Amino acid sequence: MKRTFILALSLAGTAALFGQDPQYTKDGSLVMPKDYREWIFLSSGLGMTYGPAGQTDAAGNPRFDNVFVNPSAYKAFLKNGTWPDKTVLILEIRRSESKLSINTGGRVQTELAAIEANVKDTARFPGGWAFFGFQGSSNEAKLIPTSEGCYSCHGQKGAVDSTFVQFYPTLREIAKKKGTFKSTE
Ligand code: HEC
Numbered sequence: 001m002k003r004t005f006i007l008a009l010s011l012a013g014t015a016a017l018f019g020q021d022p023q024y025t026k027d028g029s030l031v032m033p034k035d036y037r038e039w040i041f042l043s044s045g046l047g048m049t050y051g052p053a054g055q056t057d058a059a060g061n062p063r064f065d066n067v068f069v070n071p072s073a074y075k076a077f078l079k080n081g082t083w084p085d086k087t088v089l090i091l092e093i094r095r096s097e098s099k100l101s102i103n104t105g106g107r108v109q110t111e112l113a114a115i116e117a118n119v120k121d122t123a124r125f126p127g128g129w130a131f132f133g134f135q136g137s138s139n140e141a142k143l144i145p146t147s148e149g150c151y152s153c154h155g156q157k158g159a160v161d162s163t164f165v166q167f168y169p170t171l172r173e174i175a176k177k178k179g180t181f182k183s184t185e
Contacts, residue, residue, distance in 0.1 A: 020070045021086050022119050029140040030117055030132040033070070036090045040074040042067040042168040046096070046107060050153070057095060064109045066092040067168065077171060081178025082161050087120040089163060117141060118154065118163060127151065129162045157184045 023031040033039075047062025056062050069077075073087035093116075094109040115134040122128050131150040132141035144150055151162075159166040159182050160175050166184070175181040 020072050020088075022088050022121055024124075025140055029142050030119060032115070032134060032139040032141065033088060033090070034139075036068050036070075036088075036092075039068040039070050039090070042069055042089075042171065045167060061096045061098065062107070063113055064094045064096055064107070066094065066109075068092065078174060081175045081180035083120050083163065085120055085122050089118045091116045091118070115141075118150075120161075127155075127162075129154070158182075159184055 022033075025031060044067075045065040047056070048065055068090045070086075070088045073084055073089075076084040076087075092112065093114040095111050095113050096107045097110050098105065098107060100108050100110070117132040117134075118129060119125075119132065120129050124130070127146065129151075131144040131148070131154075133144055134141040154162040154164070158164050159172070160180050165171045165175050165181065172181070
């Protein structure tokens with residue numbers, strides 16, 4: 001009995017240490033996972049036209065989208081071709097520049113423009129998933145209501161379980177092999 005308790009305690013401690021489970025504030029906002037840049041990198045998109053990354057700045061520079069997922073969810077996806085409960089996906093949007101340092105062509109990433117999250121927490125959200133948007137340098141992101149376009153576009157056009165796996169090259173083939181890939185063309 002005592003050993004089970006200690007084991008449970010240390011498992012909870014480990015999860016908290018790696019910050020893998022989503023954390024919420026009392027009013028239901030998502031706490032920024034500070035170490036998301038040490039998570040698994042899924043892909044970058046440049047100047048994608050569907051949303052904020054499609055907006056160029058005054059100099060015509062498009063934005064980059066960088067997508068990260070917590071490591072335990074990634075491992076589960078490799079096994080099952082879909083996301084486990086408590087998955088947290090982060091979309092980091094950065095400005096770009098062309099002429100920077102020795103670079104005179106192509107694109108490099110510069111300052112942060114926005115951070116958004118897509119979180120799977122089935123006990124908490126009726127549809128399983130919820131979206132959050134971080135404002136400025138705040139460490140907390142407000143829950144985006146289900147009436148917003150995030151939910152319908154992701155639900156209808158995302159290839160796997162409300163996520164855009166069709167744009168994540170290492171996961172796309174796995175989902176196809178496991179039969180979880182939904183064609184949304
Ligand atoms: C018209 C379709 C569309 C709408 C609306 C949309 N997204 Fe997405 N979203 C995408 C696409 C396409 C990607 C693929 C990744 C990329 O941008 O590189 C994506 C990726 C993401 C990701 C990365 C993880 C994933 O789910 O694949 C997050 C987080 C995200 N979007 C948040 C949001 C939030 C928050 C909103 C609403 C404010 C939103 N999105 C609205 C199309 C959409």
